[in-house]
Amino acid sequence: MATGGAPRRKAIAVLLSAAAALVFIWAAVSLLPAPQYVLWSSFSSGSGSRGNGPANNGGIDPAQIFLHIPSTDHLRHNLQYYASGTHVAGINTSQALYTKEYFEKQGIDSKIVEYYPWMNYPIDQKVVLFNETTYEIFYKAGLKEDVIPGDDASEDPNNLPAFHGLSANGNVTGKLVYANYGALDDFEALADAGISVKDKIVLVRYGGFLRGLKVKAAAMYGARGVLIYSDPADDGYVKGKVYPDGPWRPESSFQRGSVALIQEYPGDPLTPGYPATKNAPHINPKDAKNINRIPSLPLSYRDAQPLLQALQGYGKNASDINPSWVGGLKSKGVEYWTGPSALDVNLLNKVEYKMTPIQNVIARIKGWEDPERAVIIGNHRDAWCAGASDPSSGSAILLELARAFGELKKLGWRPRRSIILASWDAEEYGLIGSTEWVEENIDWLRANAVGYVNVDAAVGGSTFAAHASPVFKDLLYKVTKQVPYPDSNKTLYDVWLRESLASSSAAPLLAKEHSKDSAVANSVHSPLPQDMQSSGYSSKTPVIPPLGAGSDFTAFMAHAGVSSLHLGFDGDEGAYHSNYDSFARMTAFIDPEMKLHRVVAQVWGLLAIRLADDAVVDFNxxxxxxxxxxxxxxxxxxxxxxxxxxxxxxxxxxxxxxxxxxxxxxxxxxxxxxxxxxxxxxxxxxxxxxxxxxxxxxxxxxxxxxxxxxxxxxxxxxxxxxxxxxxxxxxxxxxxxxxxxxxxxxxxxxxxxxxxxxxxxxxxxxxxxxxxxxxxxxxxxxxxxxxxxxxxx
Known part of the structure; x- marks a missing residue:
């Protein structure tokens, strides 16, 4: 026993010396500069997916190869297709079929999954300012957006009139009251000033507050109807040149959108918590908690100006309540008074509600090692108009990802886990397509989903932003460090960090209605609490706020508990939900060469590859x-x-x-x-x-x-x-x-x-x-x- 101790100790000493040498070599190698396009081994500490699986064809590096595949020409072509005309939920079957066939051409199994939600469509709308005693009409709103020469989307015969999705039928009349943004505080301020909105028509401006909640708040205070207009101070000429001379909202433009009470529940109003399949039982519409009960319509600031002028001298001057109540039409002589007006307003919102089939397109690349586990990436396809930014920029990128994955498959690549590509329908009405799919597949998702990565309006400006479950934080930083930023020697991460540090709050990508109603939302509802903006988060990394709702990640994260990430480029929202969110405007002012589209494609695709292919899922x-x-x-x-x-x-x-x-x-x-x-x-x-x-x-x-x-x-x-x-x-x-x-x-x-x-x-x-x-x-x-x-x- 004693004679064997010394040799054993010597052997151990040799092993320790060898280990120390290996550590030294590893440390030295780790200090070497990284190449511009980093190999898979740099993405993860393990061997990742360098071909050890039987379907990976001898060790190709999917991440490095993928970075070079996305093409601005393909992205431009895809965007032209999706933004070629209005494609409202329930009437865009041709695009669903096109999407399915495109996936299949790339060698990706695909299917259409239909649901039958209860949705509304416009029949007749009217806003009239008149004398109720003499019936003299003083003004009738045009409720129509002007044609812009050279922009085909503005003259599409299928363009919708002024209309709110899931709005209430109604023909109501009352005196007019102006209530700023229509937040609860605004109605409380009116009440404190002795001004009642009971039995009135309330005029509020877009911004800072979800449009459906504006209608709900007005109803709580007794209003008969709500008109929501886009004030130029928020996204019109006060911000800069208006379209077609610049990106901002022109005078005839109005913002369509849903007034669903998404904070109650998203999805089909009549099947809360379960999928709206063809034969699903439905609750009574009177019991649906996520729809408003008084009618509403959107207005342009051109249509709103005569209504605001009719309030002049009645009630309180809005600046006496709060100077922030005064909007951009002040430059045109509007004084912004609260009313009630002497004249009456008639609001007609005639809509047809019906069960309407919608089509999700679901494609699947089967994993070679663990096919039941799945990474889901998704974007909605439906739009209120041409929707070049929202959502067609994301839809164009989703097709390009399918092409890129198809190219990798031709080289023998298969992901370790399955990748599901989802093109959702009826998001604009209230996240319906994704919600119904999650509700139908809830058990499978909770057992097998690795994560969900959502892109909606992928390119609306030039400011990159992301919102996510905290587990995604480090992975997103790693991926954005691999993606070059266009026309610079910087990475996307470098630019994102610089912009994040320069901003007093996180970029407002979190929720379209919360942040994109207008730029004012940044100041009205900061998307990141002050405590988290300062001491709570490292100033050395970009801020990634939590997720709320507002796009198709909602059901995955808040209902099913699937860790989710939402990303894209945000910015000038002067055409949001209007006929001017067009291919012509996108290529004139937002992303002329489709370079930002390519960046999103690279980030989105790398995230999918990492989550599907890493031997160990890189969640922190x-x-x-x-x-x-x-x-x-x-x-x-x-x-x-x-x-x-x-x-x-x-x-x-x-x-x-x-x-x-x-x-x-x-x-x-x-x-x-x-x-x-x-x-x-x-x-x-x-x-x-x-x-x-x-x-x-x-x-x-x-x-x-x-x-x-x-x-x-x-x-x-x-x-x-x-x-x-x-x-x-x-x-x-x-x-x-x-x-x-x-x-x-x-x-x-x-x-x-x-x-x-x-x-x-x-x-x-x-x-x-x-x-x-x-x-x-x-x-x-x-x-x-x-x-x-x-x-x-």
């Missing part, structure tokens, strides 16, 4: 646990604000007591967050152990060791990809049970903006401190369960 659960701490800090501030609001109902001592209880109760959340962080680090330790002992691809001769490696790798992938599911409460958010994500869901009155810890925050808003404590403890329990799930091997 430590990032999630760390950001949860900042969520809690923001929640504490929200509770404190609500306590201050409640002081007028309580004595100071009781308010102090309630605040102490509320803040003290956050100890459950803080303890759960700490446990989640500890266990997230343990999972990272498992990743390191896998790499150092076995290697991520588990390529070894010993069957026993390979089996152990595969089991450990599967456990890691399950834990990182299913963490989000553990933040899903089957009971849902109280009062809005369709939304089930307890950490981040859309707020009740935030439009599509996110609400952190919605059940807790809303209990505070209701000053229900008992429920607040209950929800805080329940949410902490779910986080603890998530933490132990991360630890389970």
């Amino acid at each position: 659960v430590v990032s999630y646990a760390r950001e949860l701490k900042h969520y809690i800090n923001e929640l504490k501030k929200h509770i404190s604000l609500q306590l201050k609001k409640s002081e007028k109902y309580t004595t100071p001592s009781s308010a102090d007591s309630m605040e102490a209880i509320a803040v003290k109760n956050l100890r459950h959340l803080r303890a759960a967050q700490r446990q989640l962080l500890v266990n997230a680090h343990l999972l990272e330790h498992d990743k390191r152990r896998l790499r150092s002992i076995y290697g991520e691809d588990c390529q070894m001769s010993s069957r026993h060791r390979r089996a152990i490696c595969l089991k450990l790798r599967e456990s890691i992938n399950d834990r990182v990809s299913q963490l989000e599911r553990h933040f899903i409460d089957p009971e849902g958010i109280p009062g809005r049970e369709w939304y089930k994500h307890v950490l981040v869901s859309p707020g009740r009155w935030m439009g599509y903006g996110f609400q952190l810890f919605p059940a807790i925050a809303e209990a505070a808003e209701d000053h229900d401190w008992k429920k607040l404590r209950q929800h805080e403890k329940h949410t902490a329990g779910l986080i603890h369960e998530a933490a132990w799930f991360l630890r389970d091997v």
